[in-house]
Amino acid sequence: MTPRYGQPPQAGQPYRRRPGAYAILWREGRLLLTHQQAPTPEFQLPGGGIDPGEHALAALHREVAEETGWIIGGARHLSSYRRFCFMPDYGMHAEKRCQIWLARPIRRLSAPTEAGHSAHWMTPDRAMAALADPGSRAVLRAFLARR
Numbered sequence: 541m542t543p544r545y546g547q548p549p550q551a552g553q554p555y556r557r558r559p560g561a562y563a564i565l566w567r568e569g570r571l572l573l574t575h576q577q578a579p580t581p582e583f584q585l586p587g588g589g590i591d592p593g594e595h596a597l598a599a600l601h602r603e604v605a606e607e608t609g610w611i612i613g614g615a616r617h618l619s620s621y622r623r624f625c626f627m628p629d630y631g632m633h634a635e636k637r638c639q640i641w642l643a644r645p646i647r648r649l650s651a652p653t654e655a656g657h658s659a660h661w662m663t664p665d666r667a668m669a670a671l672a673d674p675g676s677r678a679v680l681r682a683f684l685a686r687r
Contacts, residue, residue, distance in 0.1 A: 543622070544583050558635065570662060573660050573671070574585065574660070575660055577658075584672065587599075587608070608645075609648050
């Protein structure tokens with residue numbers, strides 16, 4: 541069974557499944573996170589929704605590039621979890637199916653191309669404190685415990 545983090549689903553509220561791929565980007569003892577300015581300013585693992593017909597790995601590469609400007613390599617799946625939330629930018633309630641991948645940041649090609657995003661290198665402690673999503677924190681905590 542896929543673990544759930546965050547709020548339980550609201551009774552009677554329909555949720556649309558929204559698969560996504562997100563990356564733990566580790567390099568020289570630091571992590572690369574993205575800061576999203578709107579609709580709610582917060583730090584996140586880089587990544588996002590998997591488009592219909594798109595492979596999770598292709599979505600991961602696309603989303604990381606859009607949100608950080610970096611290309612990545614050596615991606616391997618670490619974990620998955622679910623969370624129920626309202627997505628104000630889409631105007632919908634979603635059951636997010638989050639796949640977390642470990643990947644190596646290879647090279648920065650540009651600044652983030654997705655509006656309102658900025659890339660930030662952080663120590664593990666700072667990243668743990670900054671991440672808004674409890675599922676992301678749990679997977680990162682497990683990753684760091686194995687290092």
